[in-house]
Amino acid sequence: xxxxxxxxxxxxxxQNLYGPETLEQVAxxxxxxxxxxxxxxxxxxxxTWKPILKTSxxxxxxxxxxxxxxxxIGVIAWMHTFSPAKMWISGLDxxxxxxxxxxxxxxxxxxxxTIDMDFxxxxxxxxxxxxxGHMVTRMGTARKVVVGHPTEKHVQDRITAWAxxxxxxxxSQNLKLARxxxxxxxxxxxxxxxxxxQMKFGMSIEALGINALVAAVAEVSEASAEALCQVYEAExxxxxxxxxxxxxxxxxxxxxxIEIALRSILEAGGYxxxxxxxEDLGELRQLPGLAVQRxxxxxxxxxxxGDWKTSALGAILKSMTPAGGGTSFMEDYTYHFxxxxxxxxxxxxxxxxxxxxxxxxxxxxxxxxIGGKEDPVRMVFxxxxxxxxxxxxxxxxxxxxxxxxxxxIVEPTADLPxxxxxxxxWEPAPSLAESAEAWILAGGSHHTVLTNSVSLETxxxxxxxxxxxxxxxxxxxxxxxxxxxxxxxASYYRLxxxx
Ligand code: MN
Numbered sequence: 186x187x188x189x190x191x192x193x194x195x196x197x198x199x200q201n202l203y204g205p206e207t208l209e210q211v212a213x214x215x216x217x218x219x220x221x222x223x224x225x226x227x228x229x230x231x232x233t234w235k236p237i238l239k240t241s242x243x244x245x246x247x248x249x250x251x252x253x254x255x256x257x258i259g260v261i262a263w264m265h266t267f268s269p270a271k272m273w274i275s276g277l278d279x280x281x282x283x284x285x286x287x288x289x290x291x292x293x294x295x296x297x298x299t300i301d302m303d304f305x306x307x308x309x310x311x312x313x314x315x316x317x318g319h320m321v322t323r324m325g326t327a328r329k330v331v332v333g334h335p336t337e338k339h340v341q342d343r344i345t346a347w348a349x350x351x352x353x354x355x356x357s358q359n360l361k362l363a364r365x366x367x368x369x370x371x372x373x374x375x376x377x378x379x380x381x382x383q384m385k386f387g388m389s390i391e392a393l394g395i396n397a398l399v400a401a402v403a404e405v406s407e408a409s410a411e412a413l414c415q416v417y418e419a420e421x422x423x424x425x426x427x428x429x430x431x432x433x434x435x436x437x438x439x440x441x442x443i444e445i446a447l448r449s450i451l452e453a454g455g456y457x458x459x460x461x462x463x464e465d466l467g468e469l470r471q472l473p474g475l476a477v478q479r480x481x482x483x484x485x486x487x488x489x490x491g492d493w494k495t496s497a498l499g500a501i502l503k504s505m506t507p508a509g510g511g512t513s514f515m516e517d518y519t520y521h522f523x524x525x526x527x528x529x530x531x532x533x534x535x536x537x538x539x540x541x542x543x544x545x546x547x548x549x550x551x552x553x554x555i556g557g558k559e560d561p562v563r564m565v566f567x568x569x570x571x572x573x574x575x576x577x578x579x580x581x582x583x584x585x586x587x588x589x590x591x592x593x594i595v596e597p598t599a600d601l602p603x604x605x606x607x608x609x610x611w612e613p614a615p616s617l618a619e620s621a622e623a624w625i626l627a628g629g630s631h632h633t634v635l636t637n638s639v640s641l642e643t644x645x646x647x648x649x650x651x652x653x654x655x656x657x658x659x660x661x662x663x664x665x666x667x668x669x670x671x672x673x674x675a676s677y678y679r680l681x682x683x684x
Contacts, residue, residue: 197211475563506639512541590624
C-alpha cells in the first residue's frame with residue numbers, strides 16, 4: 186500500500202516557432218522548475234520531468250502514455266512559452282489521470298534593468314498559461330490551478346496537497362474491498378449502490394462469506410497465535426489477565442488467530458479494505474476488535490456493520506495520510522452539550538485505529554452488550570489533541586456526496602475510567618449545534634473517517650479529481666447559506682450528471 190514508486194509527470198508546453206536555441210533554454214528552465222519543486226515536495230511520489238512538448242502529436246502521445254502507465258498517478262502541465270491550445274485538445278481528451286496546471290515562471294523577479302524582447306519571448310507563461318487554461322475550462326477537464334514561483338512554500342504545499350489526492354485517487358481506482366456479511370439490517374446510510382461506486386471511484390466491493398473467515402481462523406496454529414501474543418505484549422500495555430499465563434490468555438490467543446486469518450485473506454485477495462457485521466459472525470467466537478484495530482494501523486480501511494463506503498473512504502484517506510499522521514474509522518457516539526464548550530464523544534463498539542492515539546494503547550477484555558458472543562479483546566486509548574476533520578461518503582441515490590467537518594480533537598473533560606473502548610473527544614466547527622444541524626441537513630452518516638493530518642485541501646482536490654460533490658462544514662459555515670448551497674448543489678449535480 187505504499188505509493189513511493191508512483192510518479193507525477195511534469196509536462197512543459199511550447200511550440201516549434203521559437204527555434205532550437207530558445208527551446209533548449211525552455212527545456213533547461215523547466216528542468217530547473219522541477220528541481221525547485223522537489224525541494225519542498227512532501228508527498229510519497231516522484232516528480233518526473235518529461236521532454237518539452239512542441240506539437241499536437243507529442244502532446245497526445247504523452248497524455249496516452251501517462252494514462253496507460255500504472256506508475257503515473259497525475260500530470261502537472263506548465264506552458265513555459267505560448268503553446269497554442271488547439272494543440273492540446275486531443276491530448277486533454279485522451280488524459281485519464283488527474284491534472285494540475287502550474288501557472289509559474291522560471292524567474293521570480295523581472296530583471297528590470299536588462300529586460301529586452303529576447304527575455305519577453307522566452308518568458309510567456311503569463312499569457313501562454315491563460316491560453317491553456319481557456320481550453321481546459323472549455324473542455325470541462327477537472328484540474329487544480331496553482332499560481333506562483335516554484336520556490337514559494339505555498340506553491341510547493343499546494344502541489345503536495347494535490348499529490349496526496351492523486352495517491353488517494355490511485356488507491357480508490359485500484360481498491361478491492363472485502364465485505365464479511367451484508368450491512369446491518371434496516372440501516373439506510375450504510376447501504377448504497379456498489380455498481381455506481383465502482384463507476385465513480387473505481388473501487389470493487391466484493392462479498393465474502395463469514396465462513397471463509399471462520400475456516401481460516403480454525404487453520405491458524407497455536408504457535409503462530411502465541412507468537413503474535415508476544416508481539417502484543419511487547420508493543421502494548423496488555424492487561425495481566427490476558428498475558429501469557431493469565432486467566433483469560435486464551436481470549437487473546439483467539440483474537441490473535443482472528444488477526445492472522447483476516448490478514449491472510451486480505452493479503453491473498455489483494456484487498457485494501459474490509460467490513461464486518463456484529464449481526465453476522467457465524468461461528469466466530471468474538472467480534473473482531475483488536476485485529477481490526479491492528480489492520481487499520483497498517484493502512485487497511487474498515488467499516489463496521491457492513492459499511493463499505495466508510496471503509497473504502499478510510500482506505501483512501503489512510504493512503505493520503507502523511508507519515509506520522511493518524512486516520513481512523515469513527516462514529517459520532519454521544520454528546521456533551523455543556524457546561525463548557527459542547528463536544529462530541531466519538532468511538533465505536535471496538536474498532537478505532539491506534540494511529541490517532543497519543544499514548545501506548547492498552548489491550549483489555551470486556552463484555553459487549555450486543556451480538557451474543559464471547560467477550561472480545563480490544564485496544565483502549567484516547568485520541569491525542571489535534572486539529573482535524575471527520576469525513577463521510579453518502580449515497581444520495583443519484584450521486585455520491587462527500588461531507589467534511591473541521592474539528593478540534595481535545596482532551597476529555599474528565600477521565601473515563603469505566604469506558605472500555607478507544608475514543609476521541611472533539612469540538613466541531615463552527616459549533617456542535619451548527620455542525621450537527623448542517624451535517625444532518627446534508628444527509629451525512631453517523632460513521633465517518635476521522636483524520637488528524639489529511640488536509641482539507643487534499644480532500645477538496647480528491648473530490649475535484651473524482652468529480653464528486655463535496656460539502657464542507659467549517660468555521661465559515663452559515664446555516665442559511667448552507668441550506669441554499671445544498672439546493673444549488675443538488676441542481677448542479679443533476680444537471681451535470683453524465684448518463
Ligand atoms: Mn457503527
